[in-house]
Amino acid sequence: MTAKLPHLRVRTRRIDDPGELLRFTDPLSPTVMLRRGDGVVGRGCVWRASFSGPSRIADARAVWRELVAAAEITDDAQVPGSGLVAFGAFTFSAASGAASVLSVPEFVVGRRGGVAFVTQICLLDEVGRADLDVHLPEVAAVGADASIELGEGVMTRERHRTAVDESLARIAAGEFEKVVIARDAVGQLPARTDRRHLVRRLAAIYPETWTYAVDGLVGASPEMLVRVLGREVAARVLAGTLPRGATDAADAAARAALAASPKNQVEHRYAVESALRSLGALDSHDDLQSGLTASPEPFLLALPNVWHLASDIRGTLPSGASILDLVEALHPTAAVGGTPRGIAIAAIDELEPFDRRRYAGPAGWVSSAGDGEWVIALRGAEIDADGAVTAFAGGGIVASSDADDEWAETGPKLAPIADALRG
Numbered sequence: 001m002t003a004k005l006p007h008l009r010v011r012t013r014r015i016d017d018p019g020e021l022l023r024f025t026d027p028l029s030p031t032v033m034l035r036r037g038d039g040v041v042g043r044g045c046v047w048r049a050s051f052s053g054p055s056r057i058a059d060a061r062a063v064w065r066e067l068v069a070a071a072e073i074t075d076d077a078q079v080p081g082s083g084l085v086a087f088g089a090f091t092f093s094a095a096s097g098a099a100s101v102l103s104v105p106e107f108v109v110g111r112r113g114g115v116a117f118v119t120q121i122c123l124l125d126e127v128g129r130a131d132l133d134v135h136l137p138e139v140a141a142v143g144a145d146a147s148i149e150l151g152e153g154v155m156t157r158e159r160h161r162t163a164v165d166e167s168l169a170r171i172a173a174g175e176f177e178k179v180v181i182a183r184d185a186v187g188q189l190p191a192r193t194d195r196r197h198l199v200r201r202l203a204a205i206y207p208e209t210w211t212y213a214v215d216g217l218v219g220a221s222p223e224m225l226v227r228v229l230g231r232e233v234a235a236r237v238l239a240g241t242l243p244r245g246a247t248d249a250a251d252a253a254a255r256a257a258l259a260a261s262p263k264n265q266v267e268h269r270y271a272v273e274s275a276l277r278s279l280g281a282l283d284s285h286d287d288l289q290s291g292l293t294a295s296p297e298p299f300l301l302a303l304p305n306v307w308h309l310a311s312d313i314r315g316t317l318p319s320g321a322s323i324l325d326l327v328e329a330l331h332p333t334a335a336v337g338g339t340p341r342g343i344a345i346a347a348i349d350e351l352e353p354f355d356r357r358r359y360a361g362p363a364g365w366v367s368s369a370g371d372g373e374w375v376i377a378l379r380g381a382e383i384d385a386d387g388a389v390t391a392f393a394g395g396g397i398v399a400s401s402d403a404d405d406e407w408a409e410t411g412p413k414l415a416p417i418a419d420a421l422r423g
């Protein structure tokens with residue numbers, strides 16, 4: 001592998017606040033991980049690799065380690081996201097036909113804690129001895145916006161009911177305890193649409209979420225699979241959902257019903273336990289296990305479309321581990337897969353009539369300093385280069401689930417991307 005990897009030259013310098021970061025990304029293929037205006041965006045591509053199969057995350061981790069070791073990095077900002085950065089998106093299933101990717105942009109523009117920076121990356125062989133004059137990428141002119149409607153995908157309401165009923169039968173037979181069943185919705189965006197409009201709308205309507213765009217995968221995820229800043233590890237687990245109410249009274253009733261719902265509490269507990277188990281298993285001898293804490297009781301997270309039961313997990317990165325180790329250990333949590341994990345994943349591959357591609361997989365960035373932020377790619381869509389859109393949304397099925405309620409829950413979960421596409 002080493003022979004094929006390039007030597008990268010990386011320069012980060014601090015800059016005055018550059019304003020809206022999203023402007024600096026590519027209009028047709030945005031690369032973004034932003035929350036409340038802070039984070040990182042990429043422009044251009046100096047290196048890209050794709051991975052597949054059960055070892056896709058481990059393979060990416062190994063390549064990344066080599067790429068970092070061979071890079072020459074000067075980082076005058078020293079904040080999360082500065083230095084060498086790769087953006088990535090991994091398929092949900094090991095059996096997916098879609099590519100899992102890791103790519104290094106030519107430019108990264110970021111802001112964190114009031115510090116703004118730009119990173120320029122090039123192939124060492126190409127720059128020769130001349131030093132890089134680090135500058136901001138040019139802002140591409142604002143391109144066409146579009147307004148489209150999503151329609152039914154291959155998972156029709158009837159097929160969804162059949163899949164949920166079959167899941168319930170298997171739960172009753174003791175095959176597994178929880179499985180997450182999703183549905184798809186499809187549309188067609190004009191190929192030349194400036195996709196920054198879409199990302200901007202997602203960020204404006206869902207400020208509590210992480211707005212992501214990596215390799216055509218775009219959305220606003222409320223769920224942080226895992227984040228490492230310095231040696232601090234954090235994750236936000238969501239599971240248990242009710243749509244927001246239309247009036248204040250109905251909304252308060254929905255919140256109270258979710259807090260008191262044994263079905264949702266059980267579903268949530270499976271998800272938190274799976275995350276703690278995965279993180280704990282990584283830690284053979286030092287800090288993470290002993291230092292892992294989860295919110296004692298889930299809290300109620302309000303998004304414009306839904307209420308979620310949420311738990312935050314905190315810990316310290318074990319020595320020798322990297323964020324991609326954590327991503328590999330955690331994916332897929334029971335929030336998007338099920339319990340027990342292996343049996344639930346096999347059931348998803350069998351019961352869903354589509355390839356999830358990178359939906360519900362990890363999407364994010366990793367830096368040479370070992371920092372990174374990886375969300376679960378929810379509330380979004382795969383948008384191909386020709387503009388074909390496939391959006392996905394799912395929900396956890398446990399013994400007490402009801403097929404009509406589960407279908408109803410997918411509507412609000414599709415709303416972020418459906419609304420953003422409508423313009």
Ligand SMILES: C=C(O[C@@H]1C=C(C(=O)O)C=C[C@H]1O)C(=O)O
Nearest residue numbers: 238239240241335393394395396
């Ligand atoms: C699977 C999705 O969401 C996940 C499932 C949830 C649930 O079943 O209650 C809640 C949040 C997410 O972890 C989705 O949005 O597509």
